[in-house]
Amino acid sequence: xxxxxxxxxxxxxxxxxxxxxxxxxxxxxxxxxxxxxxxxxxxxxxxxxxxxxxxxxxxxxxxxxxxxxxxxxxxxxxxxxxxxxxxxxxxxxxxxxxxxxxxxxxxxxxxxxxxxxxxxxxxxxxxxxxxxxxxxxxxxxxxxxxxxxxxxxxxxxxxxxxxxxxxxxxxxxxxxxxxxxxxxxxxxxxxxxxxxxxxxxxxxxxxxxxxxxxxxxxxxxxxxxxxxxxxxxxxxxxxxxxxxxxxxxxxxxxx
Amino acid sequence: xxxxxxxxxxxxxxxxxxxxxxxxxxxxxxxxxxxxxxxxxxxxxxxxxxxxxxxxxxxxxxxxxxxxxxxxxxxxxxxxxxxxxxxxxxxxxxxxxxxxxxxxxxxxxxxxxxxxxxxxxxxxxxxxxxxxxxxxxxxxxxxxxxxxxxxxxxxxxxxxxxxxxxxxxxxxxxxxxxxxxxxxxxxxxxxxxxxxxxxxxxxxxxxxxxxxxxxxxxxxxxxx
Numbered sequence: 001x002x003x004x005x006x007x008x009x010x011x012x013x014x015x016x017x018x019x020x021x022x023x024x025x026x027x028x029x030x031x032x033x034x035x036x037x038x039x040x041x042x043x044x045x046x047x048x049x050x051x052x053x054x055x056x057x058x059x060x061x062x063x064x065x066x067x068x069x070x071x072x073x074x075x076x077x078x079x080x081x082x083x084x085x086x087x088x089x090x091x092x093x094x095x096x097x098x099x100x101x102x103x104x105x106x107x108x109x110x111x112x113x114x115x116x117x118x119x120x121x122x123x124x125x126x127x128x129x130x131x132x133x134x135x136x137x138x139x140x141x142x143x144x145x146x147x148x149x150x151x152x153x154x155x156x157x158x159x160x161x162x163x164x165x166x167x168x169x170x171x172x173x174x175x176x177x178x179x180x181x182x183x184x185x186x187x188x189x190x191x192x193x194x195x196x197x198x199x200x201x202x203x204x205x206x207x208x209x210x211x212x213x214x215x216x217x218x219x220x221x222x223x224x225x226x227x228x229x230x231x232x233x234x235x236x237x238x239x240x241x242x243x244x245x246x247x248x249x250x251x252x253x254x255x
Numbered sequence: 256x257x258x259x260x261x262x263x264x265x266x267x268x269x270x271x272x273x274x275x276x277x278x279x280x281x282x283x284x285x286x287x288x289x290x291x292x293x294x295x296x297x298x299x300x301x302x303x304x305x306x307x308x309x310x311x312x313x314x315x316x317x318x319x320x321x322x323x324x325x326x327x328x329x330x331x332x333x334x335x336x337x338x339x340x341x342x343x344x345x346x347x348x349x350x351x352x353x354x355x356x357x358x359x360x361x362x363x364x365x366x367x368x369x370x371x372x373x374x375x376x377x378x379x380x381x382x383x384x385x386x387x388x389x390x391x392x393x394x395x396x397x398x399x400x401x402x403x404x405x406x407x408x409x410x411x412x413x414x415x416x417x418x419x420x421x422x423x424x425x426x427x428x429x430x431x432x433x434x435x436x437x438x439x440x441x442x443x444x445x446x447x448x449x450x451x452x453x454x455x456x457x458x459x460x461x462x463x464x465x466x467x468x469x470x471x472x473x474x475x476x477x478x479x
Contacts, residue, residue, distance in 0.1 A: 013267075016269065020272060020275075021271075024278065024279060025279045030281055032285070033284040033287070033290050035284075036278075041287065045301055048298055049305050056355065057344075059351050060347035065336070065343075065350030068404035083395055084354070107416075108420050119386075121381065128374070129371065131371070135371065139369065142368055142369070
Protein backbone atom coordinates (compact mmCIF):
# COMPACT_ATOMS: atom_id res chain seq x y z
CA UNK A 1 0.00 0.00 0.00
CA UNK A 2 1.15 3.45 -0.85
CA UNK A 3 1.76 5.60 2.22
CA UNK A 4 2.99 9.08 2.93
CA UNK A 5 4.41 11.38 0.21
CA UNK A 6 2.81 11.26 -3.22
CA UNK A 7 -0.42 9.69 -2.03
CA UNK A 8 -3.40 10.64 -4.16
CA UNK A 9 -6.88 11.28 -2.76
CA UNK A 10 -10.38 11.59 -4.15
CA UNK A 11 -11.01 15.35 -4.37
CA UNK A 12 -10.16 17.06 -1.14
CA UNK A 13 -11.30 14.03 0.92
CA UNK A 14 -9.15 11.55 2.84
CA UNK A 15 -10.24 8.64 0.61
CA UNK A 16 -7.24 7.24 -1.28
CA UNK A 17 -7.59 7.48 -5.05
CA UNK A 18 -5.96 4.08 -5.51
CA UNK A 19 -8.65 1.34 -5.54
CA UNK A 20 -8.10 -1.88 -3.65
CA UNK A 21 -9.08 -5.10 -5.43
CA UNK A 22 -12.37 -6.60 -4.24
CA UNK A 23 -11.43 -10.29 -4.36
CA UNK A 24 -12.06 -13.00 -1.77
CA UNK A 25 -9.24 -14.54 0.19
CA UNK A 26 -7.77 -17.81 -1.02
CA UNK A 27 -8.41 -20.54 1.54
CA UNK A 28 -6.67 -23.37 -0.32
CA UNK A 29 -3.60 -23.13 1.92
CA UNK A 30 -5.65 -23.28 5.14
CA UNK A 31 -5.69 -26.52 7.18
CA UNK A 32 -8.40 -29.12 6.53
CA UNK A 33 -11.51 -28.21 4.60
CA UNK A 34 -11.60 -24.57 5.68
CA UNK A 35 -14.34 -22.65 3.92
CA UNK A 36 -15.03 -19.03 3.19
CA UNK A 37 -17.74 -17.52 5.37
CA UNK A 38 -19.10 -15.55 2.42
CA UNK A 39 -20.88 -16.96 0.53
CA UNK A 40 -20.27 -20.69 1.11
CA UNK A 41 -20.88 -21.05 4.83
CA UNK A 42 -23.51 -18.33 5.11
CA UNK A 43 -25.72 -20.30 2.70
CA UNK A 44 -25.54 -23.33 5.00
CA UNK A 45 -26.32 -21.16 8.01
CA UNK A 46 -29.37 -19.84 6.20
CA UNK A 47 -30.58 -23.37 5.53
CA UNK A 48 -30.25 -24.24 9.23
CA UNK A 49 -31.99 -20.96 10.07
CA UNK A 50 -34.86 -21.75 7.67
CA UNK A 51 -35.45 -25.19 9.23
CA UNK A 52 -35.33 -23.62 12.69
CA UNK A 53 -37.77 -20.89 11.63
CA UNK A 54 -40.29 -23.47 10.37
CA UNK A 55 -40.22 -25.21 13.77
CA UNK A 56 -40.50 -21.86 15.53
CA UNK A 57 -43.54 -20.85 13.46
CA UNK A 58 -45.19 -24.24 14.03
CA UNK A 59 -44.83 -23.67 17.77
CA UNK A 60 -46.29 -20.19 17.41
CA UNK A 61 -49.38 -21.25 15.46
CA UNK A 62 -49.96 -24.39 17.54
CA UNK A 63 -49.80 -22.64 20.92
CA UNK A 64 -51.20 -19.11 21.03
CA UNK A 65 -49.39 -17.06 23.65
CA UNK A 66 -51.30 -16.95 26.94
CA UNK A 67 -53.07 -13.94 28.36
CA UNK A 68 -54.74 -14.05 31.76
CA UNK A 69 -57.35 -11.64 33.09
CA UNK A 70 -56.32 -8.06 33.75
CA UNK A 71 -54.08 -7.54 36.79
CA UNK A 72 -56.02 -7.09 40.02
CA UNK A 73 -53.63 -6.11 42.85
CA UNK A 74 -56.36 -6.69 45.46
CA UNK A 75 -56.65 -10.41 44.71
CA UNK A 76 -54.54 -11.68 47.60
CA UNK A 77 -55.28 -15.35 46.93
CA UNK A 78 -53.51 -15.53 43.60
CA UNK A 79 -50.66 -18.06 43.51
CA UNK A 80 -47.86 -16.47 41.45
CA UNK A 81 -45.72 -18.33 38.95
CA UNK A 82 -42.78 -16.85 37.07
CA UNK A 83 -41.80 -17.82 33.55
CA UNK A 84 -40.34 -21.35 33.36
CA UNK A 85 -36.68 -20.29 33.24
CA UNK A 86 -36.99 -18.61 36.66
CA UNK A 87 -38.75 -21.58 38.28
CA UNK A 88 -35.54 -22.98 39.81
CA UNK A 89 -34.89 -19.70 41.64
CA UNK A 90 -38.51 -19.53 42.73
CA UNK A 91 -38.44 -23.10 44.03
CA UNK A 92 -35.20 -22.48 45.93
CA UNK A 93 -36.98 -19.78 47.95
CA UNK A 94 -39.53 -22.29 49.21
CA UNK A 95 -37.04 -24.25 51.31
CA UNK A 96 -36.81 -23.54 55.04
CA UNK A 97 -33.20 -22.40 55.13
CA UNK A 98 -33.57 -20.27 52.02
CA UNK A 99 -36.67 -18.30 52.97
CA UNK A 100 -38.15 -16.26 55.79
CA UNK A 101 -35.31 -15.15 58.08
CA UNK A 102 -32.84 -16.93 55.76
CA UNK A 103 -34.25 -15.21 52.67
CA UNK A 104 -30.91 -13.61 51.90
CA UNK A 105 -29.38 -17.07 51.45
CA UNK A 106 -31.93 -18.21 48.87
CA UNK A 107 -32.44 -14.90 47.13
CA UNK A 108 -28.90 -13.57 47.09
CA UNK A 109 -26.06 -15.75 48.35
CA UNK A 110 -26.74 -19.01 46.50
CA UNK A 111 -27.70 -17.43 43.12
CA UNK A 112 -24.91 -14.86 43.58
CA UNK A 113 -22.30 -17.58 44.09
CA UNK A 114 -23.59 -19.64 41.17
CA UNK A 115 -23.79 -16.78 38.68
CA UNK A 116 -20.60 -15.20 40.02
CA UNK A 117 -18.74 -18.46 39.47
CA UNK A 118 -20.17 -18.67 35.95
CA UNK A 119 -19.00 -15.14 35.17
CA UNK A 120 -15.52 -15.75 36.59
CA UNK A 121 -15.13 -19.31 35.26
CA UNK A 122 -11.98 -18.50 33.20
CA UNK A 123 -10.22 -17.28 36.36
CA UNK A 124 -11.30 -20.23 38.51
CA UNK A 125 -10.54 -22.97 35.97
CA UNK A 126 -7.13 -21.71 34.85
CA UNK A 127 -5.32 -24.82 33.66
CA UNK A 128 -4.41 -25.24 30.00
CA UNK A 129 -6.52 -28.41 29.58
CA UNK A 130 -9.69 -28.06 27.52
CA UNK A 131 -11.14 -31.59 27.46
CA UNK A 132 -13.97 -31.97 30.00
CA UNK A 133 -12.53 -35.25 31.29
CA UNK A 134 -9.18 -33.58 32.05
CA UNK A 135 -10.74 -30.85 34.23
CA UNK A 136 -12.87 -32.85 36.64
CA UNK A 137 -13.66 -29.96 39.00
CA UNK A 138 -14.99 -27.61 36.36
CA UNK A 139 -16.99 -30.38 34.68
CA UNK A 140 -18.19 -31.76 38.01
CA UNK A 141 -19.41 -28.44 39.37
CA UNK A 142 -21.17 -27.59 36.12
CA UNK A 143 -22.91 -30.98 36.05
CA UNK A 144 -23.91 -30.50 39.69
CA UNK A 145 -25.29 -27.03 38.93
CA UNK A 146 -27.15 -28.40 35.91
CA UNK A 147 -28.63 -31.23 37.97
CA UNK A 148 -29.71 -28.73 40.66
CA UNK A 149 -31.41 -26.48 38.12
CA UNK A 150 -33.22 -29.44 36.53
CA UNK A 151 -34.23 -30.82 39.94
CA UNK A 152 -35.50 -27.48 41.26
CA UNK A 153 -37.43 -26.78 38.06
CA UNK A 154 -38.93 -30.28 38.22
CA UNK A 155 -39.93 -29.86 41.88
CA UNK A 156 -41.52 -26.52 41.10
CA UNK A 157 -43.53 -27.97 38.21
CA UNK A 158 -44.87 -31.02 40.08
CA UNK A 159 -45.76 -28.98 43.18
CA UNK A 160 -47.69 -26.36 41.26
CA UNK A 161 -51.44 -26.82 40.98
CA UNK A 162 -51.80 -26.26 37.26
CA UNK A 163 -55.58 -26.71 37.26
CA UNK A 164 -56.04 -24.09 39.97
CA UNK A 165 -53.53 -21.80 38.24
CA UNK A 166 -55.49 -22.05 35.02
CA UNK A 167 -58.77 -21.30 36.77
CA UNK A 168 -57.45 -18.37 38.80
CA UNK A 169 -56.09 -16.57 35.76
CA UNK A 170 -58.94 -17.18 33.34
CA UNK A 171 -60.51 -14.22 31.62
CA UNK A 172 -64.08 -14.16 33.00
CA UNK A 173 -66.48 -12.42 30.73
CA UNK A 174 -69.44 -11.10 32.65
CA UNK A 175 -72.92 -12.01 31.40
CA UNK A 176 -74.81 -9.50 29.37
CA UNK A 177 -76.87 -7.72 31.96
CA UNK A 178 -80.10 -6.00 31.14
CA UNK A 179 -79.73 -2.89 33.27
CA UNK A 180 -83.40 -2.04 32.79
CA UNK A 181 -84.65 -5.30 34.21
CA UNK A 182 -86.50 -5.25 37.48
CA UNK A 183 -83.95 -7.47 39.16
CA UNK A 184 -81.08 -5.13 38.32
CA UNK A 185 -83.07 -2.12 39.56
CA UNK A 186 -83.61 -3.80 42.92
CA UNK A 187 -79.92 -4.83 42.97
CA UNK A 188 -78.99 -1.18 42.49
CA UNK A 189 -81.50 0.35 44.91
CA UNK A 190 -80.49 -1.89 47.79
CA UNK A 191 -76.83 -0.96 47.45
CA UNK A 192 -75.66 -4.48 46.48
CA UNK A 193 -73.97 -2.74 43.51
CA UNK A 194 -71.58 -0.89 45.82
CA UNK A 195 -69.68 -4.04 46.71
CA UNK A 196 -70.61 -6.55 44.00
CA UNK A 197 -70.05 -4.11 41.18
CA UNK A 198 -71.90 -2.88 38.14
CA UNK A 199 -71.25 -6.07 36.21
CA UNK A 200 -71.97 -8.26 39.26
CA UNK A 201 -68.50 -9.78 38.93
CA UNK A 202 -67.47 -8.69 42.43
CA UNK A 203 -64.69 -6.45 43.59
CA UNK A 204 -62.25 -5.86 46.40
CA UNK A 205 -64.89 -6.32 49.12
CA UNK A 206 -67.21 -8.92 47.68
CA UNK A 207 -67.16 -12.03 45.46
CA UNK A 208 -68.70 -12.37 42.04
CA UNK A 209 -72.41 -13.14 41.83
CA UNK A 210 -72.07 -14.69 38.39
CA UNK A 211 -72.50 -18.46 38.19
CA UNK A 212 -72.72 -19.01 41.95
CA UNK A 213 -74.78 -22.19 41.56
CA UNK A 214 -77.00 -21.11 44.46
CA UNK A 215 -80.76 -21.57 44.44
CA UNK A 216 -83.03 -18.50 44.74
CA UNK A 217 -83.91 -19.50 48.33
CA UNK A 218 -80.24 -19.65 49.35
CA UNK A 219 -79.67 -16.24 47.79
CA UNK A 220 -82.64 -14.84 49.71
CA UNK A 221 -81.12 -16.08 52.98
CA UNK A 222 -77.73 -14.54 52.21
CA UNK A 223 -79.25 -11.22 51.14
CA UNK A 224 -81.08 -10.94 54.47
CA UNK A 225 -78.76 -12.64 56.95
CA UNK A 226 -75.39 -11.98 55.33
CA UNK A 227 -72.52 -14.44 54.87
CA UNK A 228 -68.81 -14.29 55.67
CA UNK A 229 -67.78 -10.64 55.83
CA UNK A 230 -71.17 -9.54 54.51
CA UNK A 231 -73.21 -8.17 57.44
CA UNK A 232 -76.91 -9.06 57.91
CA UNK A 233 -79.70 -6.66 57.07
CA UNK A 234 -78.29 -5.51 53.73
CA UNK A 235 -81.60 -6.06 51.97
CA UNK A 236 -84.22 -3.50 52.88
CA UNK A 237 -87.02 -4.08 50.35
CA UNK A 238 -90.23 -6.10 50.35
CA UNK A 239 -90.49 -9.89 50.15
CA UNK A 240 -91.71 -9.64 46.58
CA UNK A 241 -88.63 -7.62 45.61
CA UNK A 242 -86.41 -10.13 47.43
CA UNK A 243 -87.91 -12.90 45.33
CA UNK A 244 -87.21 -11.02 42.09
CA UNK A 245 -83.64 -10.19 43.16
CA UNK A 246 -82.91 -13.81 44.06
CA UNK A 247 -84.39 -14.97 40.77
CA UNK A 248 -82.28 -12.41 38.87
CA UNK A 249 -79.00 -13.37 40.57
CA UNK A 250 -79.56 -17.11 40.33
CA UNK A 251 -79.97 -16.90 36.54
CA UNK A 252 -76.61 -15.17 35.96
CA UNK A 253 -74.25 -17.48 34.10
CA UNK A 254 -70.81 -16.73 32.74
CA UNK A 255 -70.69 -16.79 28.96
CA UNK B 256 -25.66 -1.90 -12.77
CA UNK B 257 -25.16 -3.02 -9.18
CA UNK B 258 -21.41 -3.09 -9.81
CA UNK B 259 -21.53 0.47 -11.10
CA UNK B 260 -23.40 1.64 -8.00
CA UNK B 261 -20.89 -0.23 -5.85
CA UNK B 262 -17.95 1.40 -7.66
CA UNK B 263 -19.57 4.84 -7.40
CA UNK B 264 -19.98 4.49 -3.63
CA UNK B 265 -16.58 2.81 -3.25
CA UNK B 266 -14.79 5.67 -5.04
CA UNK B 267 -16.24 8.13 -2.55
CA UNK B 268 -16.21 6.11 0.69
CA UNK B 269 -13.64 3.33 0.14
CA UNK B 270 -15.99 0.60 1.41
CA UNK B 271 -14.04 -2.35 -0.03
CA UNK B 272 -11.80 -2.87 3.04
CA UNK B 273 -14.89 -2.80 5.27
CA UNK B 274 -16.78 -5.26 3.09
CA UNK B 275 -13.81 -7.65 2.74
CA UNK B 276 -13.40 -7.53 6.50
CA UNK B 277 -16.99 -8.70 6.98
CA UNK B 278 -16.99 -11.29 4.21
CA UNK B 279 -13.50 -12.76 4.54
CA UNK B 280 -13.13 -14.97 7.51
CA UNK B 281 -12.35 -18.60 7.52
CA UNK B 282 -14.77 -21.26 8.75
CA UNK B 283 -12.54 -24.11 9.96
CA UNK B 284 -13.48 -27.69 9.19
CA UNK B 285 -14.21 -28.67 12.81
CA UNK B 286 -17.05 -26.14 13.20
CA UNK B 287 -18.71 -26.95 9.88
CA UNK B 288 -21.71 -29.30 10.23
CA UNK B 289 -21.42 -29.86 6.48
CA UNK B 290 -18.24 -31.87 7.12
CA UNK B 291 -18.82 -33.25 10.61
CA UNK B 292 -22.44 -33.53 11.71
CA UNK B 293 -21.44 -33.33 15.40
CA UNK B 294 -20.40 -29.74 14.70
CA UNK B 295 -24.10 -28.77 14.98
CA UNK B 296 -23.23 -27.78 18.56
CA UNK B 297 -21.57 -24.72 17.04
CA UNK B 298 -24.96 -23.58 15.68
CA UNK B 299 -26.39 -22.51 19.03
CA UNK B 300 -24.62 -19.15 19.13
CA UNK B 301 -25.80 -18.26 15.64
CA UNK B 302 -29.35 -19.38 16.45
CA UNK B 303 -29.30 -17.21 19.57
CA UNK B 304 -28.45 -14.27 17.33
CA UNK B 305 -31.17 -15.29 14.86
CA UNK B 306 -33.86 -15.41 17.56
CA UNK B 307 -32.57 -12.10 18.97
CA UNK B 308 -33.08 -10.48 15.56
CA UNK B 309 -36.63 -11.89 15.43
CA UNK B 310 -37.25 -10.59 18.96
CA UNK B 311 -36.14 -7.10 17.97
CA UNK B 312 -38.29 -7.09 14.81
CA UNK B 313 -41.42 -8.57 16.43
CA UNK B 314 -40.97 -6.27 19.44
CA UNK B 315 -40.85 -3.24 17.13
CA UNK B 316 -44.19 -4.28 15.65
CA UNK B 317 -45.70 -4.95 19.09
CA UNK B 318 -44.93 -1.41 20.24
CA UNK B 319 -47.11 -0.13 17.38
CA UNK B 320 -50.14 -1.26 19.41
CA UNK B 321 -48.96 -1.72 22.97
CA UNK B 322 -49.72 1.08 25.46
CA UNK B 323 -47.61 1.05 28.64
CA UNK B 324 -50.09 2.26 31.22
CA UNK B 325 -52.17 0.28 33.66
CA UNK B 326 -55.51 1.31 32.20
CA UNK B 327 -54.74 0.33 28.64
CA UNK B 328 -51.85 -2.17 28.73
CA UNK B 329 -54.02 -5.26 29.12
CA UNK B 330 -56.67 -3.90 26.75
CA UNK B 331 -54.06 -3.20 24.08
CA UNK B 332 -52.56 -6.68 24.39
CA UNK B 333 -56.04 -8.22 24.26
CA UNK B 334 -56.81 -6.21 21.13
CA UNK B 335 -53.44 -7.14 19.63
CA UNK B 336 -54.08 -10.81 20.37
CA UNK B 337 -57.66 -10.98 19.12
CA UNK B 338 -58.32 -8.19 16.64
CA UNK B 339 -55.14 -7.06 14.88
CA UNK B 340 -54.30 -8.86 11.63
CA UNK B 341 -51.45 -11.34 12.38
CA UNK B 342 -51.26 -9.84 15.88
CA UNK B 343 -51.49 -13.32 17.34
CA UNK B 344 -48.56 -14.48 15.21
CA UNK B 345 -46.35 -11.48 16.02
CA UNK B 346 -47.11 -11.68 19.73
CA UNK B 347 -46.71 -15.46 19.59
CA UNK B 348 -43.27 -15.17 17.99
CA UNK B 349 -42.20 -12.67 20.63
CA UNK B 350 -43.58 -14.86 23.43
CA UNK B 351 -42.02 -18.12 22.22
CA UNK B 352 -38.88 -16.37 21.05
CA UNK B 353 -38.29 -15.24 24.63
CA UNK B 354 -38.17 -18.90 25.67
CA UNK B 355 -36.20 -20.06 22.63
CA UNK B 356 -33.52 -17.44 23.08
CA UNK B 357 -32.96 -18.60 26.66
CA UNK B 358 -32.75 -22.24 25.50
CA UNK B 359 -30.30 -21.38 22.72
CA UNK B 360 -28.07 -19.12 24.82
CA UNK B 361 -28.03 -21.80 27.53
CA UNK B 362 -26.97 -24.51 25.08
CA UNK B 363 -24.35 -22.16 23.61
CA UNK B 364 -23.00 -21.47 27.11
CA UNK B 365 -22.80 -25.19 27.86
CA UNK B 366 -21.01 -25.87 24.56
CA UNK B 367 -18.40 -23.21 25.29
CA UNK B 368 -18.05 -24.34 28.90
CA UNK B 369 -17.60 -28.05 28.26
CA UNK B 370 -15.17 -27.41 25.41
CA UNK B 371 -13.11 -25.17 27.67
CA UNK B 372 -13.28 -22.52 24.95
CA UNK B 373 -13.27 -19.72 27.55
CA UNK B 374 -9.62 -20.30 28.46
CA UNK B 375 -6.79 -17.90 27.70
CA UNK B 376 -6.95 -15.79 25.57
CA UNK B 377 -10.77 -15.79 25.47
CA UNK B 378 -11.58 -14.85 29.09
CA UNK B 379 -13.03 -11.45 28.18
CA UNK B 380 -15.30 -12.85 25.52
CA UNK B 381 -16.66 -15.42 27.99
CA UNK B 382 -17.43 -12.66 30.50
CA UNK B 383 -19.17 -10.54 27.88
CA UNK B 384 -21.17 -13.64 26.91
CA UNK B 385 -22.26 -14.25 30.52
CA UNK B 386 -23.29 -10.58 30.73
CA UNK B 387 -25.39 -11.10 27.58
CA UNK B 388 -27.01 -14.05 29.37
CA UNK B 389 -27.87 -11.81 32.34
CA UNK B 390 -29.28 -9.13 30.04
CA UNK B 391 -31.44 -11.79 28.35
CA UNK B 392 -32.78 -12.93 31.73
CA UNK B 393 -33.46 -9.27 32.56
CA UNK B 394 -35.35 -8.86 29.29
CA UNK B 395 -37.41 -11.96 30.10
CA UNK B 396 -38.20 -10.67 33.58
CA UNK B 397 -39.18 -7.14 32.53
CA UNK B 398 -41.13 -8.34 29.48
CA UNK B 399 -43.21 -10.69 31.61
CA UNK B 400 -44.91 -7.74 33.37
CA UNK B 401 -45.88 -5.82 30.25
CA UNK B 402 -49.20 -7.56 29.36
CA UNK B 403 -50.38 -6.51 32.85
CA UNK B 404 -52.37 -9.65 33.49
CA UNK B 405 -52.60 -11.57 36.75
CA UNK B 406 -49.52 -13.75 36.32
CA UNK B 407 -47.49 -10.77 35.16
CA UNK B 408 -48.30 -8.67 38.20
CA UNK B 409 -47.83 -11.41 40.80
CA UNK B 410 -44.65 -12.84 39.27
CA UNK B 411 -43.21 -9.33 39.26
CA UNK B 412 -44.11 -8.91 42.94
CA UNK B 413 -42.10 -12.06 43.69
CA UNK B 414 -39.22 -10.91 41.49
CA UNK B 415 -39.05 -7.51 43.16
CA UNK B 416 -39.08 -9.15 46.59
CA UNK B 417 -36.10 -11.24 45.46
CA UNK B 418 -34.31 -8.05 44.37
CA UNK B 419 -35.18 -6.49 47.75
CA UNK B 420 -33.30 -9.32 49.50
CA UNK B 421 -30.01 -7.93 48.17
CA UNK B 422 -27.91 -6.95 51.22
CA UNK B 423 -27.43 -3.23 52.00
CA UNK B 424 -28.98 -1.80 48.81
CA UNK B 425 -32.07 -4.05 48.67
CA UNK B 426 -34.64 -1.37 49.46
CA UNK B 427 -33.08 1.16 47.10
CA UNK B 428 -32.92 -1.44 44.33
CA UNK B 429 -36.59 -2.26 44.89
CA UNK B 430 -37.56 1.41 44.66
CA UNK B 431 -35.42 1.86 41.55
CA UNK B 432 -37.20 -1.03 39.80
CA UNK B 433 -40.74 -0.48 41.08
CA UNK B 434 -40.72 3.32 41.16
CA UNK B 435 -42.15 3.29 44.69
CA UNK B 436 -41.04 1.70 47.98
CA UNK B 437 -44.30 -0.27 48.40
CA UNK B 438 -46.53 -0.09 45.36
CA UNK B 439 -46.19 -2.26 42.26
CA UNK B 440 -48.32 -0.20 39.92
CA UNK B 441 -48.41 2.38 37.18
CA UNK B 442 -44.86 3.58 37.83
CA UNK B 443 -43.54 0.01 37.80
CA UNK B 444 -45.14 -0.70 34.45
CA UNK B 445 -43.65 2.37 32.75
CA UNK B 446 -40.23 1.63 34.28
CA UNK B 447 -40.30 -1.98 33.15
CA UNK B 448 -41.37 -0.82 29.69
CA UNK B 449 -38.47 1.63 29.51
CA UNK B 450 -36.02 -1.00 30.79
CA UNK B 451 -37.36 -3.66 28.43
CA UNK B 452 -37.48 -1.48 25.32
CA UNK B 453 -34.59 0.99 25.74
CA UNK B 454 -32.09 0.23 28.50
CA UNK B 455 -31.58 -3.50 28.14
CA UNK B 456 -31.68 -3.64 24.31
CA UNK B 457 -29.07 -0.86 24.21
CA UNK B 458 -26.88 -2.86 26.61
CA UNK B 459 -27.55 -6.01 24.59
CA UNK B 460 -26.54 -4.45 21.26
CA UNK B 461 -23.34 -3.04 22.77
CA UNK B 462 -22.41 -6.36 24.36
CA UNK B 463 -23.21 -8.31 21.19
CA UNK B 464 -21.01 -5.98 19.15
CA UNK B 465 -18.17 -6.56 21.62
CA UNK B 466 -18.81 -10.33 21.52
CA UNK B 467 -18.64 -10.48 17.71
CA UNK B 468 -15.64 -8.18 17.37
CA UNK B 469 -13.74 -10.33 19.87
CA UNK B 470 -14.61 -13.52 17.97
CA UNK B 471 -13.30 -11.97 14.76
CA UNK B 472 -10.09 -10.80 16.43
CA UNK B 473 -9.34 -14.14 18.06
CA UNK B 474 -10.96 -16.60 15.68
CA UNK B 475 -12.97 -19.64 16.75
CA UNK B 476 -11.24 -21.88 19.30
CA UNK B 477 -9.51 -24.89 17.79
CA UNK B 478 -10.70 -28.51 17.87
CA UNK B 479 -10.34 -30.39 21.16
